[in-house]
Amino acid sequence: xxxxxxxxxxxxxxxxxQGVIEKRSTLPILxxxxxxxxxxxxxxxxxxxxxxxxxxxxxVEVLEEGTTTTTSSTLYDIVRKLSSxxxxxxxxxxxxxxxxxxxxxxxxxxxxxxxxxEFPVTGEDFNQDVFIIKSKQLLKLLNKCKFSISNDETRHYxxxxxxxxxxxxxxxxxxxxxxDSHRMSISKIRLDKDIAFEPIxxxxxxxxxxxxxxxxxxxxxxxxxxxxxxxxxxxxxxLISKLIDGKFPNYIQVIPKNNQKKLEIDLKLxxxxxxxxxxxxxxxxxxxxxxxxxxxxxxxxxxxxSGDGKETLSVKFDHDLEISFNSRYLIDIASQLDGEKVEIxxxxxxxxxxxxDPGDFNSIFVVMPMKG
Numbered sequence: 001x002x003x004x005x006x007x008x009x010x011x012x013x014x015x016x017x018q019g020v021i022e023k024r025s026t027l028p029i030l031x032x033x034x035x036x037x038x039x040x041x042x043x044x045x046x047x048x049x050x051x052x053x054x055x056x057x058x059x060v061e062v063l064e065e066g067t068t069t070t071t072s073s074t075l076y077d078i079v080r081k082l083s084s085x086x087x088x089x090x091x092x093x094x095x096x097x098x099x100x101x102x103x104x105x106x107x108x109x110x111x112x113x114x115x116x117x118e119f120p121v122t123g124e125d126f127n128q129d130v131f132i133i134k135s136k137q138l139l140k141l142l143n144k145c146k147f148s149i150s151n152d153e154t155r156h157y158x159x160x161x162x163x164x165x166x167x168x169x170x171x172x173x174x175x176x177x178x179x180d181s182h183r184m185s186i187s188k189i190r191l192d193k194d195i196a197f198e199p200i201x202x203x204x205x206x207x208x209x210x211x212x213x214x215x216x217x218x219x220x221x222x223x224x225x226x227x228x229x230x231x232x233x234x235x236x237x238x239l240i241s242k243l244i245d246g247k248f249p250n251y252i253q254v255i256p257k258n259n260q261k262k263l264e265i266d267l268k269l270x271x272x273x274x275x276x277x278x279x280x281x282x283x284x285x286x287x288x289x290x291x292x293x294x295x296x297x298x299x300x301x302x303x304x305x306s307g308d309g310k311e312t313l314s315v316k317f318d319h320d321l322e323i324s325f326n327s328r329y330l331i332d333i334a335s336q337l338d339g340e341k342v343e344i345x346x347x348x349x350x351x352x353x354x355x356x357d358p359g360d361f362n363s364i365f366v367v368m369p370m371k372g
Contacts, residue, residue: 016209021047021072071111136218148179158248219234301327
């Protein structure tokens, strides 16, 4: 095997692989990436057995076709430290198959290899029901929900985003929901046509990997799923993931129905104000207290160790109410809103608040108040 590849193209592919490969894997081969040079393409594959990432670099100068595996972290560390955009020559010697030679400018490395036959690759037939979605729409859907994913290992069915098809007023949507039982995000995107898509729970690791791919890509994403796996195809990348086996709770029941007290406030002012006041809270666990009266919001945080902070904001509100929230939750939600204002609907000081974004009618958020 012998090929030349551009440093930037190679670094980007290896960078994505870092997010897939487990740092402490029991199987040595899972710390490796599979390199396959054929015709004028280099295919880079990484897996942790639950997630498979395949990236193709096109227009690679392949002098001798071949395949091998080498340690992902070492290769990535070397490649990112080489001069940007330069040519990298990689050679696997016929005589010594256990060493991959890498040369670029004045650098010369010999890296340990393991045979490609040991690399676990699974072939799946995914092409039953494929639908296409714009990358930026999918990214928006994931970004609006991912911060609400639970970290509680005991309830595995909450450690992902529930994605399913919904219908509303004869329109079809792809809807996503996530909750950690203290807060919940729901977002949906309109589909051009009805699709065949079984409800799934997409794991957290897959979501973050997919988001980093979508961040750098503008185009169509092909999605297909078989019973326990889902496949995302971008232009040069494929991500195949196992799904979470479990039942997502009926989140519709949790959406507050009778929150009549509406608070309207400038989004930037609100976000900055909560962020500032929360500065006295060392671990962000102290509640931000809302003291609301007509058209005035008093925000305050009190921490026994570091002190207290207060701010007053002009708002649109017609009631009196005192309620406290985890500042982190408010900041997470506010950071994902598109409009210039934020609308928060309350019932009473012990009930969850409903947060809406006037700039995006397809997303809503629910936050539980803090006690005390």
